[in-house]
Amino acid sequence: MKALQCVELGGVDKLEINEVSSPDVGPGQVLIDVKAASVNFPDVLMIQGLYQFQPPLPFTPGGEAAGIVEKVGESVESLKEGDKVFAMTGMGAFAEKIVAPEGSVMPIPESMDYETAAALSMTYGTTLYALKQRANLKAGETLLVLGAAGGVGLAAVDLGKAMGAKVIAAASSQEKIDMCIQHGADEGFIYPTGDLSKDQQKELSGKIKEVTGGVGANVIYDPVGSHYSEPALRAIAWEGRYLVIGFAAGDIPKIPLNLALLKGCQIVGVFWGAWTGIDPVGNKANFMELFKLHGEGKIAPEVSDKFTLDNAADAIAHLQNRKAKGKVIITI
Ligand SMILES: NC(=O)c1ccc[n+]([C@@H]2O[C@H](COP(=O)([O-])OP(=O)(O)OC[C@H]3O[C@@H](n4cnc5c(N)ncnc54)[C@H](OP(=O)(O)O)[C@@H]3O)[C@@H](O)[C@H]2O)c1
Structure with missing residues (x-):
């Protein structure tokens, strides 16, 4: 072969x-x-x-x-x-x-094609676990997604909307933001690429506060890491949940822990692969939920x-x- x-x-x-x-x-x-x-x-x-x-x-x-x-x-x-x-x-x-x-x-369901099944498993499996079991995302809350047009990012946009959240997409180009809006994101904004200067990081925090009416995001989904994480955490809402998904930008950020104290927030690790071994029954139940949402047209892996x-x-x-x-x- x-x-x-x-x-x-x-x-x-x-x-x-x-x-x-x-x-x-x-x-x-x-x-x-x-x-x-x-x-x-x-x-x-x-x-x-x-x-x-x-x-x-x-x-x-x-x-x-x-x-x-x-x-x-x-x-x-x-x-x-x-x-x-x-x-x-x-x-x-x-x-x-x-x-x-x-x-x-x-x-997989008979009605699901192979490409959709391959597109759905890791991205949506990770993201449902992150938003449901780890963040306890509630309808009406604001979800900010970094790297929102990427694999897990777009799944977070899609599932966030299916769970009734207000979804804000952040990504590096207008083309990527447009795609997130097409997938149901309520708002989106472009962030800069490369090593973000202190001023650019401040602007990023300011932008998140602006689009959340000064309150900050209740849940932040971060698969990017590096210079994007700290400014995003600085713009989290009181008692928010910051989901550590991955570090696609390369560097693992070091976060000043006083931010968690000042915001009364949780910084929550997400390791879906480990959880599938620890709780296979919970993981299977999550997939049944994903298949149902897909069958009802509420999620659409891209x-x-x-x-x-x-x-x-x-x-x-x-x-x-x-x-x-x-x-x-x-x-x-
Ligand atoms: N915790 C878990 O259980 C779990 C499960 C699956 C995946 N992950 C992790 O999640 C992260 C994203 O995975 P993915 O499969 O969704 O990847 P992906 O499709 O490539 O998406 C990653 C996004 O990160 C952004 N990004 C920022 N800087 C980048 C850089 N220097 N190079 C590449 N992308 C960069 C890009 O968006 P912009 O251009 O818009 O910034 C890109 O769309 C990875 O770190 C992966 O290991 C974690």
């Missing part, structure tokens, strides 16, 4: 499409014929050796895939041949076939760019170069 392989750490130019032997299933595993896989930020980090988990070389990147169960291993009970599924494996998805442990695979497996390296570069809006999908 064909697979994208990282043969040397360093970036997309070290990736190769190779013919490799088809994997076989062991006990508790299923073999999936992959139809669509989606690109996530950890893929960008893993091929550079910058991710928290580093597989031995050569490896196939790709954390999530949707497809059809082709074969089930001994003792698999919840899945059968022919099931439409998605799988969260952390790696291995940019290939024609993937072997996944039963626990990482979930059936597939903005599609690549083939032969061009999978370009798909990863697209995300790395900050060009992606919504989800980047590899169709197989």
